[in-house]
Amino acid sequence: MPDPDLTDVNLPAALPPTADLPEPSKRLELADVGEWKRVSPKYVLVEIVGTIVNAVVVCGGASLLWLLLDATWAMWVGIVVLVLSIINLIFEPRRVRSIGYLLRADDLLFRRGILFQRFVAVPYGRMQLIDITRGPVARWLGLADLKFVTAAATAGVSIPGLAEADAESLRDRLVELAESRRAGL
Amino acid sequence: MTEPAAAVPAPLAAPRTDLTDGEWHRLHPATPLLRGGIFMVAIIGFIVANLRERLIDLFIGEENYGGDPIDEIYQRGATGWALLIIAGILLVILVAFYLSWRMHTFRVNGEVVEVRSGLVFRSHRKARLDRVQGVNLARPLIPRLFGAARLEITVAGQDGNVQLAYLGSKLADDLRRDILHLASGLRQARQPGTAPDAPGALAAAAQPLPGDSAAPPLIGPPTAHSALGDFATARFNEFRAPELDPDAAPPESIVRIPPGRLIGSVVLSGFTVFLLLAGVGLIISVIAGSSGWVLVAVLPGLIGSAGYYFSRITKTLRFSIAGTTDGVRVGYGLLSTSSQTLPPGRIHAIKVSQPILWRRFGWWQISINTAGQTSGRSSGAVTSTTLLPVGTLADVEKVLQLALPGFDTDAHRALVENGMLGGRKRDAGLADFYSNAPARAVWLRPFSWWRTGWAVSGPVALIRRGVLSRDLILVPLARMQGVRISQGAVRRRLRLASADLHTVAGPVSASLSVIDVEEALVLFEWMSTGAVRSALADTSHHWSRTATPVPATEATE
Numbered sequence: 025m026p027d028p029d030l031t032d033v034n035l036p037a038a039l040p041p042t043a044d045l046p047e048p049s050k051r052l053e054l055a056d057v058g059e060w061k062r063v064s065p066k067y068v069l070v071e072i073v074g075t076i077v078n079a080v081v082v083c084g085g086a087s088l089l090w091l092l093l094d095a096t097w098a099m100w101v102g103i104v105v106l107v108l109s110i111i112n113l114i115f116e117p118r119r120v121r122s123i124g125y126l127l128r129a130d131d132l133l134f135r136r137g138i139l140f141q142r143f144v145a146v147p148y149g150r151m152q153l154i155d156i157t158r159g160p161v162a163r164w165l166g167l168a169d170l171k172f173v174t175a176a177a178t179a180g181v182s183i184p185g186l187a188e189a190d191a192e193s194l195r196d197r198l199v200e201l202a203e204s205r206r207a208g209l
Numbered sequence: 210m211t212e213p214a215a216a217v218p219a220p221l222a223a224p225r226t227d228l229t230d231g232e233w234h235r236l237h238p239a240t241p242l243l244r245g246g247i248f249m250v251a252i253i254g255f256i257v258a259n260l261r262e263r264l265i266d267l268f269i270g271e272e273n274y275g276g277d278p279i280d281e282i283y284q285r286g287a288t289g290w291a292l293l294i295i296a297g298i299l300l301v302i303l304v305a306f307y308l309s310w311r312m313h314t315f316r317v318n319g320e321v322v323e324v325r326s327g328l329v330f331r332s333h334r335k336a337r338l339d340r341v342q343g344v345n346l347a348r349p350l351i352p353r354l355f356g357a358a359r360l361e362i363t364v365a366g367q368d369g370n371v372q373l374a375y376l377g378s379k380l381a382d383d384l385r386r387d388i389l390h391l392a393s394g395l396r397q398a399r400q401p402g403t404a405p406d407a408p409g410a411l412a413a414a415a416q417p418l419p420g421d422s423a424a425p426p427l428i429g430p431p432t433a434h435s436a437l438g439d440f441a442t443a444r445f446n447e448f449r450a451p452e453l454d455p456d457a458a459p460p461e462s463i464v465r466i467p468p469g470r471l472i473g474s475v476v477l478s479g480f481t482v483f484l485l486l487a488g489v490g491l492i493i494s495v496i497a498g499s500s501g502w503v504l505v506a507v508l509p510g511l512i513g514s515a516g517y518y519f520s521r522i523t524k525t526l527r528f529s530i531a532g533t534t535d536g537v538r539v540g541y542g543l544l545s546t547s548s549q550t551l552p553p554g555r556i557h558a559i560k561v562s563q564p565i566l567w568r569r570f571g572w573w574q575i576s577i578n579t580a581g582q583t584s585g586r587s588s589g590a591v592t593s594t595t596l597l598p599v600g601t602l603a604d605v606e607k608v609l610q611l612a613l614p615g616f617d618t619d620a621h622r623a624l625v626e627n628g629m630l631g632g633r634k635r636d637a638g639l640a641d642f643y644s645n646a647p648a649r650a651v652w653l654r655p656f657s658w659w660r661t662g663w664a665v666s667g668p669v670a671l672i673r674r675g676v677l678s679r680d681l682i683l684v685p686l687a688r689m690q691g692v693r694i695s696q697g698a699v700r701r702r703l704r705l706a707s708a709d710l711h712t713v714a715g716p717v718s719a720s721l722s723v724i725d726v727e728e729a730l731v732l733f734e735w736m737s738t739g740a741v742r743s744a745l746a747d748t749s750h751h752w753s754r755t756a757t758p759v760p761a762t763e764a765t766e
Contacts, residue, residue, distance in 0.1 A: 205741075
């Protein structure tokens with residue numbers, strides 16, 4: 025792949041001119057990387073509870089402002105938040121299904137999002153630490169979030185909604201992989 | 210706490226310090242005074258403020274200071290008590306200073322640098338030498354006058370630095386060299402008595418042992434020479450040539466910045482534009498007949514901005530950058546000087562940029578991301594991430610050669626130059642080495658789409674972007690922490706995506722805001738495999754071990 029030879033650098037020449045092709049796919053999709061591992065379907069509940077709590081708090085505050093202080097703008101804020109939350113709730117299951125991760129030979133792949141898609145690749149050797157956290161709802165469902173922290177400013181990879189046993193075995197596996205591929209800072 | 214000879218400036222003849230013997234050593238005896246300097250100034254200021262009326266009276270002779278504390282004391286006949294209290298406080302301060310100096314010790318061995326300090330709350334800091342991100346030798350103005358310097362060993366993470374403040378100037382130089390040698394993986398040959406005449410010189414220069422010293426050593430830095438004249442000459446020489454490094458490779462800077470260019474670059478900054486806009490706004494508001502309070506509110510800011518220009522200029526005056534065997538050495542500062550050594554492979558991202566105001570002059574700036582940031586003063590932090598405050602195209606090329614060894618063939622140079630100046634529009638006929646954003650990206654980047662592109666050359670990824678401020682970003686793949694591609698609703702419509710190369714925190718963010726979808730996938734593959742491969746091939750954490758294996762084996766006892 026990356027080659028010190030500069031003749032290889034000229035990537036666009038290798039690619040077909042996209043303008044003349046019959047409409048290629050607009051979506052980001054990594055081809056043939058293998059089977060993505062999905063997070064537990066129960067994680068939808070965690071997200072739903074989070075969205076509802078959020079909406080209740082914001083709408084409650086807004087209606088207080090509206091009723092007590094006669095602030096009409098607060099009413100509009102409350103309505104917008106309510107509508108957004110409902111839309112969120114509708115798409116929640118699909119969103120959770122879009123979360124996936126994959127252990128490749130040398131790096132960890134992660135994806136999430138349907139409207140705002142993103143793919144992240146982090147080499148195992150760059151691992152600084154692995155964090156497992158459990159929120160109240162997640163703990164009740166027996167789920168945990170796993171965070172792969174690197175030295176980078178932007179947070180590394182955060183995989184939510186893993187079954188607790190899975191999270192722990194994944195952590196051990198990742199630590200083991202990182203040990204064998206350790207790269208200094 | 211065995212050898213208290215640490216505070217002695219090592220004699221010039223000694224090839225290296227014997228501070229790296231793994232024993233505990235002490236810092237420069239004037240340390241507490243220098244560190245608490247501001248505190249002392251505050252106390253003196255307080256006293257002077259209280260005596261102000263009395264001083265005025267002394268010169269003008271107006272009998273009008275009833276009620277000031279000193280007068281009160283005098284009238285009540287409590288002068289004796291007051292003097293006693295002052296003497297007591299002084300004594301306490303002196304003892305505290307002395308004890309804090311006694312308790313502040315450090316040691317260096319082949320593996321770690323350790324510092325222990327604190328009287329009541331003990332702290333113990335350790336930095337592993339193979340994780341050293343940089344060694345910074347700073348001489349703030351006041352300590353510099355006293356011939357002292359601060360040695361800061363930077364390690365990754367926020368506030369993880371080990372500071373040796375303060376050391377004798379010469380000693381700090383030598384210790385820096387030794388630490389870098391140790392960190393480079395070379396085992397230092399440990400000679401018992403550095404040179405035939407060294408033990409004698411050391412003994413002559415030795416401080417009175419803390420055990421038998423009656424008075425706390427607060428009088429100032431000790432010198433081997435007793436004569437004040439010698440002391441002054443030595444200080445003067447140090448002041449003139451802060452980078453006396455006899456055996457460190459070429460101390461000569463590869464870049465010269467004429468003062469005119471430096472001043473021009475500071476004046477032609479975004480800050481000036483802001484200032485001019487503020488000035489215009491002010492004039493308009495005055496003409497429009499607003500009351501004088503706007504002026505009162507803005508004037509202090511204007512005066513403060515003069516201070517900003519002054520500090521920016523003095524800080525970057527006498528900038529120097531040179532390659533040594535232990536990495537890139539960057540020095541700057543007129544009154545307070547600082548010189549930072551970045552071992553090979555400690556640079557995580559490089560940005561070559563040109564604000565639009567500099568374009569006419571062809572000036573460029575280089576900033577970098579490193580894993581360890583200089584702690585404390587924010588002013589220091591700005592300069593420690595600047596590898597070139599202002600320079601021409603030729604200067605940029607020279608600095609990049611230092612920062613990315615092996616990235617200096619003609620082809621690489623063309624790639625860099627293209628990244629700085631080029632773009633799809635300009636180089637229609639020429640070969641453009643960059644993979645550019647498609648024309649439909651004009652919807653998102655109306656001015657800069659034609660020069661938004663990326664390339665990978667060997668172990669380095671390059672990103673070209675921006676037209677208001679032309680940026681070229683170079684990321685050594687061995688240091689990259691991860692790669693991300695993402696796509697929102699708007700970019701999906703346009704069959705575009707965006708890409709980010711994750712690096713450690715710093716002024717450089719390696720992101721590409723528009724890229725073709727298909728190409729984003731290619732970039733993702735290239736970057737992720739490149740990161741793994743480059744890291745495997747990377748050996749920079751013990752940089753000398755591979756370069757010179759012979760002395761290493763011979764020196765390990």
